[in-house]
Amino acid sequence: MEVLLTAENLVKEYPSRRLRARDAAVRALDGVSVEIQAGARIGIVGVSGSGKSTLALCLACVEKPDSGAIRFLNRDLTQVDESELREVRPQIQLVFQDSSSAFNPKFTAGEVLEEPWMLQRTWNAAERRERGAELLVRIGLPGNILDRMALDLSGGQRQRLAIARALALQPKVLILDEALSALDYSVQAQIANLLLDASFKAAPAAERPAIVLISHDLVMAARISEEIVVMESGRIVERGSTEKIVRAPEHATTRELLACSTGVSGKFNQRPAV
Amino acid sequence: MKSPPRKQRIVLLFLVLLHGIVLVGGFVAPYDPIRQDRERPYAPPARIHFVDGQGKFHPRPFVYAQRLRAGSFDQYEDDCATSIPLKFFVSGASYRLLGVIAAKGHLFGADGGTANLLGTDGYGRDLFSRILYGGQISLLAGLLAASVSLLAGSIVGSVSGYFGGWTDSIAMRLAELCLALPWLYLLFGVRAFLPLLVSPVKAFLIVVITIGVLGWARPARLVRGVALSAKERDFVRAARGFGASHAYVLRRHILPQTKSVILTQAAILIPQYVLAEVTLSFLGLGIPEPAPSWGNLLSSLQQYSVLSSYWWMYLPAVAMVPFFFGYLALSSALQEGRRAAKMDL
Amino acid sequence: MRYLLRRFLHAALLLAGASVLAFLFTSLAPGNYFDEMRLNPQISSETLAALKAHYDIDKPLVVRYAAWLKSLAHGEMGYSFAYNAPVSPLLAVRARNTLLLTVISTLLAWCIALPLGVWSAEYTGRLVDRVVTGASAFLLVIPDIALGLGLLIFAVKTRWLPTGGMVSVGSEGMPFSARLWDLLLHMVLPVAILVLGAQPILVRHVRSAVAEALEEGFVRAAAAHGIPRRRLLWHYALRAAANPLISLFGFSIGALLSGSLLVEVITSWPGLGPFLLEAILARDLYVVIGGVLLSTVFLVGGNFIADVLLFWADPRIRTE
Numbered sequence: 032m033e034v035l036l037t038a039e040n041l042v043k044e045y046p047s048r049r050l051r052a053r054d055a056a057v058r059a060l061d062g063v064s065v066e067i068q069a070g071a072r073i074g075i076v077g078v079s080g081s082g083k084s085t086l087a088l089c090l091a092c093v094e095k096p097d098s099g100a101i102r103f104l105n106r107d108l109t110q111v112d113e114s115e116l117r118e119v120r121p122q123i124q125l126v127f128q129d130s131s132s133a134f135n136p137k138f139t140a141g142e143v144l145e146e147p148w149m150l151q152r153t154w155n156a157a158e159r160r161e162r163g164a165e166l167l168v169r170i171g172l173p174g175n176i177l178d179r180m181a182l183d184l185s186g187g188q189r190q191r192l193a194i195a196r197a198l199a200l201q202p203k204v205l206i207l208d209e210a211l212s213a214l215d216y217s218v219q220a221q222i223a224n225l226l227l228d229a230s231f232k233a234a235p236a237a238e239r240p241a242i243v244l245i246s247h248d249l250v251m252a253a254r255i256s257e258e259i260v261v262m263e264s265g266r267i268v269e270r271g272s273t274e275k276i277v278r279a280p281e282h283a284t285t286r287e288l289l290a291c292s293t294g295v296s297g298k299f300n301q302r303p304a305v
Numbered sequence: 306m307k308s309p310p311r312k313q314r315i316v317l318l319f320l321v322l323l324h325g326i327v328l329v330g331g332f333v334a335p336y337d338p339i340r341q342d343r344e345r346p347y348a349p350p351a352r353i354h355f356v357d358g359q360g361k362f363h364p365r366p367f368v369y370a371q372r373l374r375a376g377s378f379d380q381y382e383d384d385c386a387t388s389i390p391l392k393f394f395v396s397g398a399s400y401r402l403l404g405v406i407a408a409k410g411h412l413f414g415a416d417g418g419t420a421n422l423l424g425t426d427g428y429g430r431d432l433f434s435r436i437l438y439g440g441q442i443s444l445l446a447g448l449l450a451a452s453v454s455l456l457a458g459s460i461v462g463s464v465s466g467y468f469g470g471w472t473d474s475i476a477m478r479l480a481e482l483c484l485a486l487p488w489l490y491l492l493f494g495v496r497a498f499l500p501l502l503v504s505p506v507k508a509f510l511i512v513v514i515t516i517g518v519l520g521w522a523r524p525a526r527l528v529r530g531v532a533l534s535a536k537e538r539d540f541v542r543a544a545r546g547f548g549a550s551h552a553y554v555l556r557r558h559i560l561p562q563t564k565s566v567i568l569t570q571a572a573i574l575i576p577q578y579v580l581a582e583v584t585l586s587f588l589g590l591g592i593p594e595p596a597p598s599w600g601n602l603l604s605s606l607q608q609y610s611v612l613s614s615y616w617w618m619y620l621p622a623v624a625m626v627p628f629f630f631g632y633l634a635l636s637s638a639l640q641e642g643r644r645a646a647k648m649d650l
Numbered sequence: 651m652r653y654l655l656r657r658f659l660h661a662a663l664l665l666a667g668a669s670v671l672a673f674l675f676t677s678l679a680p681g682n683y684f685d686e687m688r689l690n691p692q693i694s695s696e697t698l699a700a701l702k703a704h705y706d707i708d709k710p711l712v713v714r715y716a717a718w719l720k721s722l723a724h725g726e727m728g729y730s731f732a733y734n735a736p737v738s739p740l741l742a743v744r745a746r747n748t749l750l751l752t753v754i755s756t757l758l759a760w761c762i763a764l765p766l767g768v769w770s771a772e773y774t775g776r777l778v779d780r781v782v783t784g785a786s787a788f789l790l791v792i793p794d795i796a797l798g799l800g801l802l803i804f805a806v807k808t809r810w811l812p813t814g815g816m817v818s819v820g821s822e823g824m825p826f827s828a829r830l831w832d833l834l835l836h837m838v839l840p841v842a843i844l845v846l847g848a849q850p851i852l853v854r855h856v857r858s859a860v861a862e863a864l865e866e867g868f869v870r871a872a873a874a875h876g877i878p879r880r881r882l883l884w885h886y887a888l889r890a891a892a893n894p895l896i897s898l899f900g901f902s903i904g905a906l907l908s909g910s911l912l913v914e915v916i917t918s919w920p921g922l923g924p925f926l927l928e929a930i931l932a933r934d935l936y937v938v939i940g941g942v943l944l945s946t947v948f949l950v951g952g953n954f955i956a957d958v959l960l961f962w963a964d965p966r967i968r969t970e
Binding site for chain 2: 091093117118120121123124125127129132133134135137138146147150151196200
Binding site: 478481482485486487488489490491495496497498501576580583588589590603606607609612613616619622623625626629630 | 664667668671672675787790791792793794795796799800802803806807813814904907908909911912915916926927929930931933935938939941942945946948949950953
């Protein structure tokens with residue numbers, strides 16, 4: 032599988048507010064390297080403050096790392112200028128945790144969904160509407176929501192809409208930053224299945240996005256991912272295939288995360304590959 | 306857009322009605338505002354009667370002709386022998402409705418004489434007509450100046466808040482400076498440096514632009530606040546993630562959020578600017594004669610003789626009150642509406 | 651202490667900025683003032699030449715600004731063409747009169763607004779509150795010019811008060827107490843107009859600040875401890891409301907200063923207002939600039955006093 036997106040030795044510091052304690056600057060990322068291949072499903076787990084969200088933001092080019100490189104198809108994204116970056120951005124999509132702030136409060140669901148196409152495609156209104164309906168079917172949302180205000184939808188529906196919007200431009204990488212964490216457990220499961228379907232059943236292999244799921248729930252991440260990366264205090268402390276991580280965790284943090292996750296029994300069934 | 310709550314609608318209707326009357330001032334006013342009648346300076350308001358001296362009731366209202374009291378040069382009395390009936394929808398002096406359409410019809414007029422319902426000024430000009438025409442100018446000045454301020458403030462504020470950095474720091478320091486200067490003094494100071502003896506049209510433009518431009522700071526700060534918080538929102542990040550340009554984000558996501566702030570500011574600024582124009586004209590720095598403005602209608606009150614003897618010259622000030630009441634009610638209704646909307650979410 | 655220094659620096663910077671703006675206006679005004687002056691027969695050509703040399707019209711902008719600042723520091727504010735005299739002494743007298751009016755109006759306005767606002771907050775919803783709020787709303791709707799002219803007409807008709815000027819003619823000969831009384835009588839009208847005009851906004855803000863403070867946890871705790879109501883209102887709630895009220899104080903100084911311009915003209919009070927107006931109509935450039943600058947100094951100074959008050963009132967700022 033070709034390598035799509037890599038992070039090489041990312042370092043990012045958030046300066047501390049106090050003027051005196053300069054050494055109290057928080058290192059969100061302390062030399063993190065990750066490789067994402069086409070069609071891969073990776074879970075990045077850790078507790079709050081471990082740096083996983085910062086990693087997601089850097090990978091999606093929303094934040095710039097202080098040092099290190101981010102390569103997409105061999106182009107170093109930290110070195111390109113704004114207009115080039117704008118071309119690349121649609122290929123790496125980010126879904127946020129809180130969907131209620133991810134939509135303009137005055138937009139309808141239809142406007143939210145169609146915005147990427149308005150920006151990047153030259154389709155007319157009718158075509159957009161049609162594609163929108165198709166996308167809704169894939170994502171499991173009823174067609175009549177298009178005219179409702181985006182923020183009026185339920186939490187689960189909103190998250191589906193956010194994922195739909197992220198998939199609209201057929202990105203190569205889909206990053207979900209705690210996107211399931213705010214949902215009910217049953218809804219989480221539904222959306223997890225959705226992601227797996229999107230990854231498996233989405234037409235030809237070329238269109239299947241690589242999925243990166245950021246979460247503090249190791250079991251949930253394990254359900255979706257083939258590979259798991261465990262982070263703590265800005266560093267990667269363990270990584271490996273999901274099976275190995277779940278059955279034989281090495282690092283203390285990994286074991287703690289396993290213990291904290293819901294439904295821990297060690298027995299774990301991953302959904303079979305197609 | 307959700308339809309505005311009932312209270313806002315009532316207030317808006319009230320304001321629209323008031324402005325409407327002034328808008329068709331040419332129709333409502335019986336006389337040409339510039340037409341002088343040197344025979345009748347400072348005539349008091351004519352009283353409307355329905356019952357004549359003999360106790361007879363007339364369905365059509367009438368006034369008595371006024372004549373100078375014998376031996377006096379400014380005391381008028383009613384000539385009970387000559388009654389002047391008021392007719393409705395008459396043809397009178399020609400004017401331009403809304404400034405464009407030539408017309409001659411008036412709401413009412415006096416048949417066989419002049420009926421000055423609110424008296425006349427020093428040149429014998431009908432005060433009622435001048436108040437209506439003056440209102441057109443003063444209100445328009447306030448509205449236009451407020452638009453200038455809001456436009457300038459929105460542009461500066463949104464660019465400053467969205468892009469941040471040096472532009473933002475400089476713009477906000479400048480805004481702080483402008484707000485630190487006492488407003489009226491600053492207005493007068495700037496006015497001083499612009500030509501004084503100009504035509505009414507030029508003077509109007511000077512007044513509108515000066516007041517408008519000087520008032521950019523407060524709207525700019527408020528819009529900047531909205532832009533600052535909006536640009537951090539995820540939906541802006543998402544749009545950038547789809548490759549949106551800054552211009553798109555500003556246009557589609559940031560500026561619509563400023564709508565409510567701008568509306569509230571408009572309700573506050575318009576009366577403030579109308580008052581500014583009135584003050585300038587009152588002191589001779591605004592709209593010059595013979596064009597009427599509520600301000601220069603009041604300027605004769607600076608003379609003691611007028612102040613003490615001709616009370617009706619104060620009426621333009623009274624005419625301003627319902628408008629100010631309307632705008633005040635509108636801004637408090639808007640505030641209440643926003644508070645209620647916040648609680649719904 | 652650092653806080654005070656910071657605020658002082660801030661005030662100084664504001665004044666510097668204002669002086670730059672003022673200076674820019676003198677040089678960018680359309681039409682060369684000296685050309686206009688040449689047309690004025692009152693000014694001799696020698697005076698013109700001297701003034702021109704003094705003001706270094708041909709030197710670069712920065713040099714002129716520095717020279718202007720220097721003379722400003724010496725208390726010189728230019729030359730009045732209309733009066734044929736230096737500007738500073740002319741402005742000084744007027745400034746004193748305006749200051750007198752503004753300071754007394756501010757103090758009186760707050761002395762009335764504070765109790766009214768506190769009572770309104772205390773008895774929210776009851777008759778006192780409704781009367782006060784209603785009267786405020788009524789006053790708020792009346793524009794300043796209408797209020798001023800209206801009160802003036804009232805004064806004229808009732809003849810209870812002198813209707814113009816600061817002192818009566820021939821008052822120099824009167825004994826001190828009579829002169830003071832005369833001055834006070836003349837002040838009643840302008841002060842009344844300013845105070846009444848300021849009431850609605852002040853009362854409303856005092857009321858809301860105190861009402862909010864009364865909801866604060868520690869105030870309720872104090873009430874539960876049995877602290878008498880009056881002490882609660884004035885010592886606890888008002889203290890808690892001090893911050894917004896002190897900023898309001900700073901704002902009120904600006905509003906009253908701007909308002910005083912019109913009021914002085916209407917009541918013929920010999921302050922900066924009428925003088926400025928005269929100067930504008932006579933195109934007396936340096937008087938105008940001096941007047942605007944002086945009023946800015948008052949405003950910035952007043953706000954600095956508000957900052958000092960905040961420092962004194964809020965212990966949190968003192969320990970910063």
